[in-house]
Amino acid sequence: MKVLLATCASLPSGDGDDDVLIDALAEVGVAASWSVWGSGESADLVILRSTWDYPERLAEFRDWAASVPVLANPAVVVPWNTDKSYLVDLAGAGVPVVPTSVVTPGFADWPDGEFVVKPAVGAGSRGALRVAAGDFGAASAHLDALGVPALVQPYQATVDALGETALVFLGGQYSHAFTKGAMLTPEAEYDESGLFIVERLAGASPSGAQRRVAEDALDAAAGLLGLRRNDFLYARVDLVSGVDGAPLLLELELVEPSLGFRQTDASAPLRFASAVRAALSARVA
Numbered sequence: 001m002k003v004l005l006a007t008c009a010s011l012p013s014g015d016g017d018d019d020v021l022i023d024a025l026a027e028v029g030v031a032a033s034w035s036v037w038g039s040g041e042s043a044d045l046v047i048l049r050s051t052w053d054y055p056e057r058l059a060e061f062r063d064w065a066a067s068v069p070v071l072a073n074p075a076v077v078v079p080w081n082t083d084k085s086y087l088v089d090l091a092g093a094g095v096p097v098v099p100t101s102v103v104t105p106g107f108a109d110w111p112d113g114e115f116v117v118k119p120a121v122g123a124g125s126r127g128a129l130r131v132a133a134g135d136f137g138a139a140s141a142h143l144d145a146l147g148v149p150a151l152v153q154p155y156q157a158t159v160d161a162l163g164e165t166a167l168v169f170l171g172g173q174y175s176h177a178f179t180k181g182a183m184l185t186p187e188a189e190y191d192e193s194g195l196f197i198v199e200r201l202a203g204a205s206p207s208g209a210q211r212r213v214a215e216d217a218l219d220a221a222a223g224l225l226g227l228r229r230n231d232f233l234y235a236r237v238d239l240v241s242g243v244d245g246a247p248l249l250l251e252l253e254l255v256e257p258s259l260g261f262r263q264t265d266a267s268a269p270l271r272f273a274s275a276v277r278a279a280l281s282a283r284v285a
């Protein structure tokens with residue numbers, strides 16, 4: 001059984017966090033190797049990993065994803081989850097989401113207080129701007145410079161102290177969690193590839209309330225996509241705390257999330273490998 005881990009040209013062997021996966025997969029009889037997306041290489045299963053240049057090549061990426069015979073996550077996930085407008089769908093399905101408006105260049109009805117303007121299609125914090133209360137000129141200039149649809153959200157001030165908590169699900173079941181420090185701070189720096197802001201990560205034990213919201217978010221996404229929960233080989237649910245402390249969804253990443261293997265127990269890659277075996281078995285059945 002041959003599996004490809006799809007990445008981008010500037011990270012031909014991934015970003016390092018997934019290094020453990022090749023060995024974990026080999027241990028359960030799956031030969032996995034890295035492949036730059038769009039290269040035309042075929043396999044029994046192609047797993048989307050660090051394909052982080054797709055925001056600049058979105059149509060090409062979506063076409064490629066649709067052309068891959070067996071993709072994880074399933075190809076139907078890609079057009080929906082590569083556009084953060086999906087947050088509006090999840091809010092409509094009852095998931096507690098950071099209040100989100102989708103706007104286009106020319107928008108001027110900015111909210112009160114501190115807020116964030118970030119591209120609807122984006123990764124690695126690229127193009128995300130934290131706007132001081134009332135600095136509408138900066139917000140408009142940024143939106144015009146982006147030149148694409150964007151999300152406007154109130155800045156969740158709890159992130160400065162607490163960061164966000166990412167809950168990772170493998171094969172539809174909770175696996176582990178990690179925290180990520182605030183990204184939109186003056187200290188933020190891009191890594192040498194320029195594809196992502198350097199992240200400050202640590203293992204985490206999520207609360208029951210966080211786990212419940214994450215479970216609900218996954219169920220809602222599966223329902224909206226007409227999938228079963230275990231059709232998701234992996235999922236990462238990023239939560240922040242609202243002012244009242246209740247968890248709010250910041251992102252539900254089903255396409256190319258870092259899964260925090262360096263921040264968790266040594267068994268997580270084995271769970272990933274087993275979920276891959278399950279995906280391959282479902283395919284054969």
Ligand SMILES: Nc1ncnc2c1ncn2[C@@H]1O[C@H](COP(=O)(O)OP(=O)(O)OP(=O)(O)O)[C@@H](O)[C@H]1O
Binds near residue numbers: 183
């Ligand atoms: N509404 C918000 N309130 C507080 N912080 C925010 C908000 N939106 C974004 N951020 C900060 O900006 C970072 C990047 O935003 P977000 O996760 O939505 O986009 P992204 O580019 O897809 O990121 P990544 O792919 O790295 O997860 C977050 O990790 C968080 O630190």
Ligand SMILES: [Mg+2]
Binds near residue numbers: 238251
């Ligand atoms: Mg994020």
